[in-house]
Amino acid sequence: MTEALFLEAAIKEEQLLEQGKRRLNVSGVLKILGVSRSGYLSWKKRLPSKREKRKRIIKERIIDIYKDSHQNYGAPKITECLRKEGEIIAEKTVGNYMRELGIKAQYVKPYTVTTINSDFSNELKNILEEQFNPQKPDAVWCSDITYIWTYEGFVYLTR
Incomplete structure (x- = not known):
C-alpha cells in the first residue's frame, strides 16, 4: 500500500x-x-520476503498458463495446471491473484439451435427475381424473423 x-x-x-x-x-x-x-x-x-517471491513466481506462471489457454482458463483450471506442476495452492488464492492481475476467463456461450431446417425449395419460388424497385407502391413486401427466449422455449417474432 x-x-x-x-x-x-x-x-x-x-x-x-x-x-x-x-x-x-x-x-x-x-x-x-x-x-x-x-x-x-x-x-x-527491504528485500522481498519468501512469501512475496513465491507470489511473484506464481503470478508469472498464472499469466503463462492463461496466455497458453488463449485467455480461456479460469481459476479452477489454472489451479489444476499449477497442481500438476507440483505447486500446493488453493483455487481461492489463484482467483485472488488473477483479480490482482486484472485477468479473468472468457465465458463461451454454448451454441443454441434456434431454427429447424426445412426443405422449402419445392414450396417457395423467387417471384421478385432481383427486381428491387417495384413499379407501384405495395407491390412487394418483405419481412424478417427473430426469436425471443422464454421459459417455455423460443418464441418467433416476425413483422
Whole structure:
C-alpha cells in the first residue's frame, strides 16, 4: 500500500513539474502520509520476503498458463495446471491473484439451435427475381424473423 501511495505522489510531482511548480520533497510527502523517514528508508532497502517471491513466481506462471489457454482458463483450471506442476495452492488464492492481475476467463456461450431446417425449395419460388424497385407502391413486401427466449422455449417474432 505504501508503494502505491509513493507512486501516486510521484505522479502528482510530475504534474506539478509540468505546470511549472516546485517539486515535492520526500519529507513533505512523508509528513502528508504520516510515515517516518526511518520507516520509509527501511522499506526502500527491504528485500522481498519468501512469501512475496513465491507470489511473484506464481503470478508469472498464472499469466503463462492463461496466455497458453488463449485467455480461456479460469481459476479452477489454472489451479489444476499449477497442481500438476507440483505447486500446493488453493483455487481461492489463484482467483485472488488473477483479480490482482486484472485477468479473468472468457465465458463461451454454448451454441443454441434456434431454427429447424426445412426443405422449402419445392414450396417457395423467387417471384421478385432481383427486381428491387417495384413499379407501384405495395407491390412487394418483405419481412424478417427473430426469436425471443422464454421459459417455455423460443418464441418467433416476425413483422
